[in-house]
Amino acid sequence: MWVGSSGALGALPAAALAASVPVGAADDVPVTVRLTVNDVAQEARVDVRTSLLDYLRENLRLTGTKKGCDHGQCGACTVHVNGRRVNSCLSLVAMHEGDSITTIEGLGTPDRLHPLQAAFVAHDGLQCGYCTSGQIMSAAALLTEPCGRTDADVKEAMSGNICRCGAYSNIVAAIRQVRDAG
Numbered sequence: 001m002w003v004g005s006s007g008a009l010g011a012l013p014a015a016a017l018a019a020s021v022p023v024g025a026a027d028d029v030p031v032t033v034r035l036t037v038n039d040v041a042q043e044a045r046v047d048v049r050t051s052l053l054d055y056l057r058e059n060l061r062l063t064g065t066k067k068g069c070d071h072g073q074c075g076a077c078t079v080h081v082n083g084r085r086v087n088s089c090l091s092l093v094a095m096h097e098g099d100s101i102t103t104i105e106g107l108g109t110p111d112r113l114h115p116l117q118a119a120f121v122a123h124d125g126l127q128c129g130y131c132t133s134g135q136i137m138s139a140a141a142l143l144t145e146p147c148g149r150t151d152a153d154v155k156e157a158m159s160g161n162i163c164r165c166g167a168y169s170n171i172v173a174a175i176r177q178v179r180d181a182g
């Protein structure tokens, strides 16, 4: 609810208002974090509130990782941290001192696709492509997780990754191909 000058805040003295909305708080102080991104050592000097997602996209220009919801609901921002998948929009880069981060740019290259990238192409597992890097990063993590062999198991393990184009059946087929080959 918006509270205007005639509402509850309007009755507060100016000094109390200033105290309730700190300006230039300690949060504005940059922090230094050393981490590895796609096997390259990085030293990040960032606002302590910077998400891992924004650091990757805005500081390092690794824009393969996508911002969908920015609330941990769509999976478009999925990366690997020390080999495990995380939603980078929900993680502060300041928390990753010493960590190893892998993004879609570190998984394969246009000349040397990761098997999952090739399988997504072969099975037409993408339409607009916006969710695709997150889907592939989740799928790559799934290959190392104790996931059952059925399509239902794969769908459950991939349920944190939303595709607004509805490419789900082709995504599952791509993952199945890579798992069966492995």
Ligand code: FES
Pocket (backbone or CB within 6 Å): 066, 067, 068, 069, 070, 071, 072, 073, 074, 075, 076, 077, 078, 087, 088, 089, 090
């Ligand atoms: S952008 Fe991170 S889960 Fe949607």
Ligand code: FES
Pocket (backbone or CB within 6 Å): 125, 126, 127, 128, 129, 130, 131, 132, 162, 163, 164, 165, 166, 167
């Ligand atoms: S391919 Fe368009 S959102 Fe998944």
